[in-house]
Amino acid sequence: MSVALFVPCYVDQFYPDVAIATLELLERLGVDVVFPQGQTCCGQPMANTGCTEDARPVAKRNVAMFADYDAVVCPSGSCTSMVRNHYDQFFDSGDTAFQHVKSRTFELCEYLYDVLEVRKLDVRFPHRVSLHQSCHGLRELRLGPSSEVMTPRVDKMRSLLDMVADLEWSLPTRVDECCGFGGTFAVDEAELSASMGRDRIADHLSTGSEVIVSADMSCLMHMQGLIRREKNPTQVMHIAQVLVGRPIKELAKTE
Structure with a gap:
């Protein structure tokens, strides 16, 4: 599978180690990860404030960016939910690229638990x-x-x-x-x-x-x-x- 890493904009700008840790974790588990360089914000801040038309081109760019990958993994529940639960207003129901991205975008934990079916990890955290x-x-x-x-x-x-x-x-x-x-x-x-x-x-x-x-x-x-x-x-x-x-x-x- 070709798996794209979708990094939230605030993680990219303020907490880059979260993105790096996500990449390291997926690669340790044998996942072939790609980071699309042109990705931007998912549009959630605009959509949440009612600026729907400002969010629309951002959503369309996001779908175009990730449409060719088998799965998209994101270390954020809110950004994942934006794509899965709130992008419908920006796309026609018959848009196959959107339907693919919507169905194949996963929050990190659900990807690990449900898709990879991880049941054992070799890691220690004494805290x-x-x-x-x-x-x-x-x-x-x-x-x-x-x-x-x-x-x-x-x-x-x-x-x-x-x-x-x-x-x-x-x-x-x-x-x-x-x-x-x-x-x-x-x-x-x-x-x-x-x-x-x-x-x-x-x-x-x-x-x-x-x-x-x-x-x-x-x-x-x-x-x-x-x-x-x-x-x-x-x-x-x-x-x-x-x-x-x-x-x-x-x-x-x-x-």
């Missing part, structure tokens, strides 16, 4: 970890169970992290509460967004967590800003960084 489930990952991609729905689901993030040697869980009380980021919501409702973020961080800190881990760096970016400004004793890491065994001390020096 106390708390898990942050993103709203897009849970509510739109169904990567795990949601507290408001009784339907049983495999928690794909936790299942993958359970394969990591020496990882110790410190789970928050409210396991699927929003962090308050919400993309442009954090700009339009800054005080409410920050308050939600502080509540989320406090719940993680109450467990004695050393590292808050998520599959969405956007959520972690929001919480990391609050953590740094308020000098809280924890760090954030994307799940790809944990699954390749990045040392948290070395990571802290680069960010």
Whole structure:
């Protein structure tokens, strides 16, 4: 299979090691990965603020960029969901290139768990970890169970992290509460967004967590800003960084 790596724009600009860790992880698992050089934003920020016509050419460029690949893997639930659940408004139902990209775009954890069927990893991460489930990952991609729905689901993030040697869980009380980021919501409702973020961080800190881990760096970016400004004793890491065994001390020096 030819697998394209779809890197969110904020990861490319602010957290490039997340993209590098994703590449390393996939290649360790025998995946032949290609990084299309011309890729840009998926259009989600424009679409979320109601600027549909501004998002349309971005969506069309994105589909054209990835249409020739067997699969597209993205280390972000929100960007993956944008393609799978919100691109329909920009394309005709008979557009075969779009239908191919829509059906073959995967969030990293679901690609690892569902497509590659990874059930064992040779990696060690000797730290106390708390898990942050993103709203897009849970509510739109169904990567795990949601507290408001009784339907049983495999928690794909936790299942993958359970394969990591020496990882110790410190789970928050409210396991699927929003962090308050919400993309442009954090700009339009800054005080409410920050308050939600502080509540989320406090719940993680109450467990004695050393590292808050998520599959969405956007959520972690929001919480990391609050953590740094308020000098809280924890760090954030994307799940790809944990699954390749990045040392948290070395990571802290680069960010």
